Amino acid sequence: MAVTKDDVEAALTSSLNPSHLQVIDTSRGCGASFELEIVSEKFEGKRLLERHRLVNAALAEQMPHIHALSIKKALPPSQSPARS
Amino acid sequence: MAATVHLTGFRAFHLPAHTSSSPQPKTLAPASTSFSSYSPEAPSLRSIPGGRGPRRRQKGFRGSFLAASVLKISDAELVLIPSEGSGEIEGLLPPVAGVYGVYDKNEELQFIGISRNIAASIMAHRKSVQDLCWSVKVGLVDGENPDKTVLTDAWKSWMEEHLAATGKIPPGNQSENNTWVRRPHKKPDLRLTPGRHVQLAVPLEQLIDKLVKENEVVAFIKGSRTAPQCGFSQRVVGILESHGVDFECVDVLDEEHNSGLRETLKSYSNWPTFPQVFVRGELLGGCDIISSMAEKGELAAFFKK
Numbered sequence: 001m002a003v004t005k006d007d008v009e010a011a012l013t014s015s016l017n018p019s020h021l022q023v024i025d026t027s028r029g030c031g032a033s034f035e036l037e038i039v040s041e042k043f044e045g046k047r048l049l050e051r052h053r054l055v056n057a058a059l060a061e062q063m064p065h066i067h068a069l070s071i072k073k074a075l076p077p078s079q080s081p082a083r084s
Numbered sequence: 085m086a087a088t089v090h091l092t093g094f095r096a097f098h099l100p101a102h103t104s105s106s107p108q109p110k111t112l113a114p115a116s117t118s119f120s121s122y123s124p125e126a127p128s129l130r131s132i133p134g135g136r137g138p139r140r141r142q143k144g145f146r147g148s149f150l151a152a153s154v155l156k157i158s159d160a161e162l163v164l165i166p167s168e169g170s171g172e173i174e175g176l177l178p179p180v181a182g183v184y185g186v187y188d189k190n191e192e193l194q195f196i197g198i199s200r201n202i203a204a205s206i207m208a209h210r211k212s213v214q215d216l217c218w219s220v221k222v223g224l225v226d227g228e229n230p231d232k233t234v235l236t237d238a239w240k241s242w243m244e245e246h247l248a249a250t251g252k253i254p255p256g257n258q259s260e261n262n263t264w265v266r267r268p269h270k271k272p273d274l275r276l277t278p279g280r281h282v283q284l285a286v287p288l289e290q291l292i293d294k295l296v297k298e299n300e301v302v303a304f305i306k307g308s309r310t311a312p313q314c315g316f317s318q319r320v321v322g323i324l325e326s327h328g329v330d331f332e333c334v335d336v337l338d339e340e341h342n343s344g345l346r347e348t349l350k351s352y353s354n355w356p357t358f359p360q361v362f363v364r365g366e367l368l369g370g371c372d373i374i375s376s377m378a379e380k381g382e383l384a385a386f387f388k389k
Contacts, residue, residue: 048369049373072372
């Protein structure tokens with residue numbers, strides 16, 4: 001099963017309700033490598049490791065098929081430079 | 085050459101900058117790799133990739149050519165090394181390849197080395213062993229970028245000449261002496277089990293638990309510390325090294341000694357990917373977290389604690 005950018009976005013949106021989400025497919029098409037930035041209220045008050053864990057948990061279903069996931073940013077809205 | 089002494093096992097190659105093509109990984113840590121050195125007989129020097137078939141035939145020619153072109157140590161001029169702060173080495177010494185001998189205050193030869201940038205090597209020696217760096221003799225080797233064997237031969241000829249004249253090997257070139265040539269003191273990777281054939285008495289989780297609690301910092305990576313097999317692991321090793329962190333490495337791809345570790349560790353740490361860095365028994369994070377902490381300067385503060 002190849003994972004698409006849409007799959008990743010859908011999974012993250014449904015479980016983390018992000019106010020900002022950017023997913024970049026860095027795999028050149030094979031769907032195995034992504035970079036992402038995410039801002040969500042669910043990250044408020046959580047350590048970086050816990051925030052990454054939330055992202056990983058949200059993608060639990062896709063994870064076995066993703067070779068590399070690079071979480072560039074996982075911030076609560078209060079720490080996000082571009083508040084929306 | 086008349087001398088029959090075997091000079092293998094002594095160390096001479098001093099690389100002021102990271103110019104080697106040995107299989108050492110590229111790292112993000114200029115500080116930790118800017119000063120590497122190894123024996124002229126080390127296997128890494130022989131196994132330079134690329135076709136070098138024709139070279140072999142030229143070796144005899146090169147050797148005799150070299151004997152004529154490199155100054156004898158007894159003919160080389162002794163140049164005073166300015167002490168740190170009082171003068172620049174640039175201008176006094178050439179920034180090119182060759183063999184050099186460093187003398188102490190009493191004009192005792194302390195160390196014979198070879199380098200691709202003599203000035204930089206002397207500068208590094210002056211910094212690390214100022215007391216023994218009084219003056220230096222230099223024999224240049226021809227060519228822009230001479231072959232390592234040419235440099236090694238030049239080194240051998242100086243060593244043999246000195247040995248024939250004094251009967252002594254310079255103290256800095258003796259194999260147990262680490263004053264002049266620092267061996268890359270890389271720790272061996274940790275292993276969870278003695279081997280696949282050994283029946284484990286305790287579950288793997290318990291071994292992992294013990295390992296991360298007994299060691300301050302443990303990095304579980306793909307590949308070995310010296311040759312990480314994945315870019316993320318390589319980056320983490322580089323970051324930890326550049327922060328001067330004393331850490332242990334475990335190769336999760338080592339099926340012989342760490343069989344089953346990948347799957348077990350993922351569930352132990354509830355973390356899906358590698359590398360994983362544990363500090364004092366707790367997962368600090370993977371590559372993204374370590375990188376981001378390093379960028380923000382948090383990592384340095386974290387390890388100071």
